[in-house]
């Protein structure tokens with residue numbers, strides 16, 4: 255297996271990471287997870303755009319061009335003979351003696367690897383655990399600092415749920431590693447792309463598909479009580495695509511079928527692959 259280390263592809267066992275890398279000290283890094291179908295990266299330009307934006311929002315000196323990233327990604331997919339799976343790319347502010355204060359001359363560290371495709375839950379649906387959103391106020395930045403996310407995911411798994419749906423003071427935000435959509439009276443509802451959620455690439459694709467299908471989309475925050483009577487619910491992400499929710503558990507208890515709007519969007523999504 256091969257990995258990306260800075261601008262090179264090296265065998266995994268030859269890769270070296272410095273113990274004083276700022277992503278270890280402070281979670282001071284940004285990342286992207288890109289889906290690969292038939293050995294081709296999906297929505298790559300959108301992922302690079304968000305990676306650049308995340309780096310910029312954190313004042314990171316990231317000057318690798320998107321062309322270079324695209325070339326490296328293609329080479330990694332080829333070397334690892336990946337047909338269906340994901341590519342993970344991380345940018346750390348680099349290795350320096352531990353100091354909270356970053357300077358602007360650090361040399362960023364680029365790393366990357368491939369992963370196999372996750373188990374499919376798209377036809378079966380999942381159980382979702384409703385819990386508090388404990389994260390910071392810049393969830394729009396895709397940083398490797400994911401403590402609130404992993405705590406919620408563990409809580410969900412301990413309750414036999416595959417995803418945690420989080421709310422901040424009663425207002426539903428998103429999943430621990432996905433965005434949430436509801437369907438009511440044929441209208442699609444999701445949290446607006448503010449600082450309180452990550453604006454998912456899959457989320458943006460689904461909104462576009464809904465527009466094309468003549469489905470009205472409302473990007474508005476809603477209270478967690480709305481989950482009790484929702485007709486349909488699904489999560490979206492690079493790895494889970496469009497995955498229906500069939501039950502909410504925890505702070506909310508409700509069950510719902512996999513509905514026609516979810517299925518229609520799944521069919522349209524499948525055509526893009």
Ligand code: PDD
Nearest residue numbers: 287430431432433452454455456491492
């Ligand atoms: N997570 N919200 C959060 C908090 C996420 O971590 C993710 C993705 C999404 C969906 O974004 P996208 O559609 O661009 O994948 C929303 C990735 C897959 C991960 O960390 O593994």
